Amino acid sequence: MTAHEGPQELEAQFEQWRQYVLRRRELQAVDADELEDHLRGSVDELVAAGLSPDEAFLVAVKRMGSLDDLSREFAREHSERLWKQLVLTGDSGSPVGGTRSVRDLWVMLGCAAGAVVSVKVPALFGLSFADDGSFYARNFTLFALPWLAAYLAWRRGAGRTVIAALAVLFVLGAVAANAYPLADDSQSVVVTSIHLPIALWLVVGLAYVADDWRSSRRRMDFIRFTGEWFIYLVLMALGGGVLSAFLFNTFAAIGIVPEAFISQWLLPGGAAAAVVVAGWLVEAKQSVVENIAPVLTRLFTPLFTAALLAFLVAVVWTSHGIDVEREALLLFDLLLVVVLGLLLYSLSARDPLAPPGPFDKLQLALVVSALAIDVLVLLEITGRITDEYGGTPNRAAALGENVILLVNLAWSAWLLLSFIRRRTPFAALERWQTGYLPVYAAWAWIVVLVFPPLFSFA
Numbered sequence: 001m002t003a004h005e006g007p008q009e010l011e012a013q014f015e016q017w018r019q020y021v022l023r024r025r026e027l028q029a030v031d032a033d034e035l036e037d038h039l040r041g042s043v044d045e046l047v048a049a050g051l052s053p054d055e056a057f058l059v060a061v062k063r064m065g066s067l068d069d070l071s072r073e074f075a076r077e078h079s080e081r082l083w084k085q086l087v088l089t090g091d092s093g094s095p096v097g098g099t100r101s102v103r104d105l106w107v108m109l110g111c112a113a114g115a116v117v118s119v120k121v122p123a124l125f126g127l128s129f130a131d132d133g134s135f136y137a138r139n140f141t142l143f144a145l146p147w148l149a150a151y152l153a154w155r156r157g158a159g160r161t162v163i164a165a166l167a168v169l170f171v172l173g174a175v176a177a178n179a180y181p182l183a184d185d186s187q188s189v190v191v192t193s194i195h196l197p198i199a200l201w202l203v204v205g206l207a208y209v210a211d212d213w214r215s216s217r218r219r220m221d222f223i224r225f226t227g228e229w230f231i232y233l234v235l236m237a238l239g240g241g242v243l244s245a246f247l248f249n250t251f252a253a254i255g256i257v258p259e260a261f262i263s264q265w266l267l268p269g270g271a272a273a274a275v276v277v278a279g280w281l282v283e284a285k286q287s288v289v290e291n292i293a294p295v296l297t298r299l300f301t302p303l304f305t306a307a308l309l310a311f312l313v314a315v316v317w318t319s320h321g322i323d324v325e326r327e328a329l330l331l332f333d334l335l336l337v338v339v340l341g342l343l344l345y346s347l348s349a350r351d352p353l354a355p356p357g358p359f360d361k362l363q364l365a366l367v368v369s370a371l372a373i374d375v376l377v378l379l380e381i382t383g384r385i386t387d388e389y390g391g392t393p394n395r396a397a398a399l400g401e402n403v404i405l406l407v408n409l410a411w412s413a414w415l416l417l418s419f420i421r422r423r424t425p426f427a428a429l430e431r432w433q434t435g436y437l438p439v440y441a442a443w444a445w446i447v448v449l450v451f452p453p454l455f456s457f458a
Helices: 007-022 029-048 053-064 067-077 079-085 095-125 133-156 160-178 187-212 216-252 259-284 286-290 292-318 326-349 358-385 393-420 426-435 437-454
Strands: none
Touching: 007 029, 007 053, 029 053, 095 133, 095 259, 133 160, 133 187, 133 259, 160 187, 160 437, 187 216, 187 393, 187 437, 216 259, 216 326, 216 426, 292 326, 292 358, 326 358, 326 393, 326 426, 358 393, 393 426, 393 437, 426 437
């Protein structure tokens, strides 16, 4: 390679580019070597033509085009890899890789079986889905998510400190869900059932990033994992529904009604196992689903933007306030979370080297619309807290969540605007979003641990 100034800085740029390339599972190490060799050759030519090393590197990367296009080109050229990724044992290009894939499969099966057993253990103590619905509503994620975290921690080779932290947090979640003597119709039961899964999912995130939790890139990988895991889980839920309907109707046709088996075993056990299996599928088949991210975000971002803008126009036109009762609060908070999820998933799928474009402006419109709706919700909540019902668990939880969302959406809008104006790098928005995850986790834990006694078991 041609000698030029700043070799250490240039090598660091090559290494950063290579790590980004390797995030595309279609591209193996040998492909990255080929691309890097091509990139280095282009840099040498540009340096020889008189450009500085930094300028030569940026121009050479730009000439290579979109990495997604390169990934698709390699996938077409080596199409057998895509088919291998669809096989249960994965791509066994080497003896070590094949052994690891088989070991992953067996560990996943063990964790899935553990989740199924965990769902049925309460039945040994006389608890049933029909009579103890509130217990299962509070605890269902405790049956499945620890096993998913165990699989991810094993796969990441998590250290003892991380494993101990995971165990403590899951035990704390179990205590929060069951220690308080709440009535079945208590608002705190509903609040705990909603917030405990959020708190525990971010514990799963700790298992995913393991000892690399300070890395914003690893945290963004977890966001990508969350979106893909949800896609697989929904697909398996749809398939499970078809299977259940098929079993019920076919056995009913011969005089056997398998309702008890389906309701007591197949559905709860399948749901718990699917949580673990979906995580394994994401880990084993990332490149197959990863290409769905740009499609989903580009499809739903304009639709949600139009829907939010239409809602704001309707609010102004009718001058009608927002209903902030329990169901409405859940709906609006869910809407804001979906908007934030679209933004996060879009960030995880975006090429950080690409300049701002029209889609970034559309995302800015989406975030600003969500911010306006959040302000309206906050105004209604603060007004209702002063009425005769006062600060109920639902309203207090919603107040905190909307304040957190308000801060995140406001700063996200500012960073997006600065990025569009080319004043802020894209990485700043990524660091902000991934660094904000502990805030959501902290609030979820406060709600499940502090709210029940604070509101006197309301």
